[in-house]
Amino acid sequence: MSHRSPATPTQTNDPDTSAREVYLRAHRFMLQARYFEETLASIYRSGDKIVGGVYLGKGQEAFSVAMATVLQPGDLYGPLIRDQAGRMAFGESLIDGVRTYLGSALGPMKGRDGNIHRGRPAEGVAAMISHLGSMVSVVSGRLLARRLRGDTTSIGATSIGDGGTSTGSFHEGLNLAAVEKLPLIVGVADNQFAYSTPTCRQYACEDLIDRAKGYGIEGQRIDGTSLEECLAAFQKAAERARTGNGPQMVVGKLLRLVGHGEHDDANYVSERLKKNPEGRDCVLESMRFIRERNWATDAEQASWREETMKEVEACVAQVLKEPAPDGFAECWEALSHPHLIEGRPS
């Protein structure tokens, strides 16, 4: 996994300059994720090159990127299905994503699992399973292991949606993390729908952040469409987690601006909701934010898009030439100990 840094901040002691550079760096990852996912959607619609489903993070990039941005090398990251931006900010290479979506044998999961499930556990990125909420305890287990070994410097972060908070696994995981007082950030993207089910059928509390108090952990409720607000909240959460204050819950109110997957036209999302504040497009908001502060010219912003699109196109072209996994050459053994595989000559 290569750490990509489209706008790596230069060392500076000026807090304003530093904040700007962190912001711009996060913004660039948002753009990369957005343009990459637009390409994926386009390939998905154009034919049969995509293997499996396409689940996009449109509308959630600011929230996703902010959580990963505050992590440091050596920290742990447990992304979920709408975390393309966060993955890139944590250091996942573009080609990892392209390879899994296009079914290359050279991808991190080698075709054994796909797309949003990809991960590199040895490098700190959990490989999520589809059962929502279950990554909370896995990231917690890694943090507990580190504490048992005397490592109290690193933290972990994992994502969930409003629907995922209804699972028993999420509750057990977060309660356990709270009991163990682990340095875990849980980012809840309250994106108004779990597939097609609105939040009123998902939870009965006034706001999901109310649950933080129930778990005995610290929480913040933020506008998930504002990159500035997301960065500030996750920076605070990371600082609190890193200094021994236990799990941190950040709930970002936002709207999923696409269907559950690209197969879903999301006709259940009302026009009224789209016009609400949570319906703002975080990428457009961020571009406006940058323009208002004169942090980049329109021409510079356009060049960022062009640069990213070229990179994505080159990557797709390369991966399309790569081999698919071969079922007849595959090692069909689910254990790491060959001598315990049934039917294998000893």
Place this chain on the structure above:
Amino acid sequence: MSIPYLAAIREAQAEVLRKDPRVFLYGQDIAEFGGAFKATKNLASEFEGRVINSPISEDAMVGLAVGAAIEGMRPIIEMQFADFSSCGFNQIINQAATHFWRTGVPCPITLRLPSGGTEGSGPFHSQSMESLYAHYPGLIVVAPATVEDAYSMLIEAVALDDPVIFCEHKFLYYHLKADSLPKQNLPIGKARIARSGRDATIVTYSAMLHEALRASTMLQEDGYEVEVVDLRSVKPIDTDTILASVARTGRLLCVGESFPWGGTTAEVITRVTSEGFELLDCPPRRLNAKDTPIPFHPDLWRVHRPTAKSIYNSLHELIRL
């Protein structure tokens, strides 16, 4: 010296805690209290900070173990009763069992499941889960029937890089005893001939081994010699040892305490009929618990599960075929 099965499990945990700094124990009431069955008695004080009480959260307990294992640790999770592992089922079969296959990163966790029936334990504190877990790729499932195996197989389970479901039988905890703990033993994956014979083979495991041995002794008085194979490992199954035994006897009875539909006994019969059909002199038989939840009242429970008497009767029918 007389060492009960339960003490062997405790000693095995002490041994791996002593020798391997990566090992830690996580489970309900296991620290100062020493566990519901005292399988971790005094370990919390001997190994400070490494025997940790968990909330009642089987899902999160297993998830935590998976995370710790990925991080390089060797967690042992105690389920208070095997029955409650169903609350952690998803993490066991989808997270732990798939991890190596999906990512190439092994998941060395050991899940201790106090299994099987005892008098008065009822539907939710008596279950045998081994067949269920054996169904899933990526898991090793063991069911030790002796004090020696409980000790050595637990130590070996912790040393393996793959997830191990360790089904220890509660019925054996206190009354099954050995003079000493073994320095060497058969490895996981190998079955053991617990008794030699020529007239029929019983393939069994866990507490049913002892019922089968008693039935074999009863049958000896009738003039028959029954061979008893103790599987030890439910997955992988040592098919070679089973086939070799059936080749000697020509008759097969499989006995298991778990429910009858599918499962370990069905798997053994499938293997013998598909790989050694010509070795059989008559149709193979199997004996399991009844196809109902496990009853609470001892008088019902004793009829629900196979016993020496029901195994004896089944053997008689088998030998007469």
